[in-house]
Amino acid sequence: MIGLWDTTGNEVVKALAAERRSAGGVASGMALTLIVVVDEPRVREAEAAVTIASAAHPCRMVVVVRSDVERDRSRLDAEIVVGGRLGPGEAVVTRMYGRLALHAESVVMPLLVPDVPVVTWWHGEPPSEIANDFLGVVADRRITDSAQASDPIAALRQRARDYAPGDTDLAWTRITPWRTLVAGAFDTTEGNLVTSATVVGPRTDPTSALMAGWLKSRLGLEPEWRHTDEFPRMREVTLRCANGDEMVLTREDSMAVFRRAGQADRQLPLVRRPLGDELAEELRRLDPDQIYAEALGAVAGISGLDTRPQQRVHIWKDPTHQQAAAQPAGQGAA
Known part of the structure; x- marks a missing residue:
């Protein structure tokens, strides 16, 4: 494992290339790039799931941990593991602080494996609109988990309103x-x-x-x-x-x-499967799941989900601006 503290995206790319060369054949044959968006307390849980899934689907895993976006100074820490504790593939665990966390794609895009599909998995509260997160827009498949939301049924209906072909949800995988x-x-x-x-x-x-x-x-x-x-x-x-x-x-x-x-x-x-097996099932297919779209549409009373455009256009959303707009007038004044 290589640890890089207070580093840059360019240094992460160089370190990954060096580690791949030293690993030799271990790093060949990547089937996809898996982007994992997760909060710090659940990183180990996500890593354990990907370790199981990568045994069936060798991939490059890029974990994105966003923290403290209001910090004055941006910072990037990274861990690089090739053919080690996280399975036979490659893993880059990035922790982004400050405004850098709002532009995670600047670090992630150079780490994508060329000419293979990209899958983004949110392990935690699913995003309200996937188009607000560039890491979802760039992906061929997008995996959420409505069960992680405070109101799972409302989150499921939101997934229907926000649906684009290529979306799926682990609640669907579980049935x-x-x-x-x-x-x-x-x-x-x-x-x-x-x-x-x-x-x-x-x-x-x-x-x-x-x-x-x-x-x-x-x-x-x-x-x-x-x-x-x-x-x-x-x-x-x-x-x-x-x-x-x-x-x-x-x-x-x-x-x-x-x-x-x-x-x-x-x-x-009817055994309840571990999270890694559920994730592996979704990584088996990289084309849109029409049956899921029809079932999701039936839940929300929305038809024609599978006929929507597959590509999303990124819609920039700055949470710090929204917090300022939501603040009552005069609050925070000296």
């Missing part, structure tokens, strides 16, 4: 096992039409909301979302068919119990 099991239930339905569906989960759970949106977009019906605070996450999905058949999938710890009239109950695996 992949559920969607697989529900879709598998149709293997023996003999073409019976589903007439109603029910999702049971907390009213603040974005995975329950997206499951209901997915069922609505796929089946053309309005699922019932039965709110419960008895369980911390989505508990049950029920499908009812025109012939009176009913299929119920219920979470039981790390298993799901599939119940259907006239058949013995079946236990199916």
Whole structure:
């Protein structure tokens, strides 16, 4: 590992090139550049997730930690790790202070691997508008996590309003096992039409909301979302068919119990995956996820998300100016 304190972006690029030369073959074959935007207290958590994901997707990870944007003097600290504790790829952990933190792209852009896709992941509160962050505008894929927001359902609806093809959310990734099991239930339905569906989960759970949106977009019906605070996450999905058949999938710890009239109950695996596995799943596909767009649109009541322009135009937003504008008149006067 190389540590650079109070350095410059140019020095970081030079140090990374030197470390790559010394590492030799370890640093070859990068499949993508992964930009991770994270606050200081969660850096280790993000690094642990990328270590798992990079085992399947060798990448250059650029961690961006923005701090103390009102500091008078800008400062850049960096750590460079190639083929070490953060997996087989390359990692540059940058900590930016002062006004530099508002222009992180000036440091990040020279660190992007040429001619490979760029993915930006916000590990924390998702941005209100991705176009306000140049690190999202430059990316081919953008990963947020509505579950990290103070109001996850409102954050999910904001993701729909702000959507551009290439966006995704880890709340969607978390229901992949559920969607697989529900879709598998149709293997023996003999073409019976589903007439109603029910999702049971907390009213603040974005995975329950997206499951209901997915069922609505796929089946053309309005699922019932039965709110419960008895369980911390989505508990049950029920499908009812025109012939009176009913299929119920219920979470039981790390298993799901599939119940259907006239058949013995079946236990199916439904393990909660670590964050790194969820991230790895999203890194498998670098094209827009149309199914997610339709499910998200169904949640927010907005159609045609997948037909929007894929490229965003950067909209500059200075939080320090906004704070000054929000300050009551006369406040702060000597």
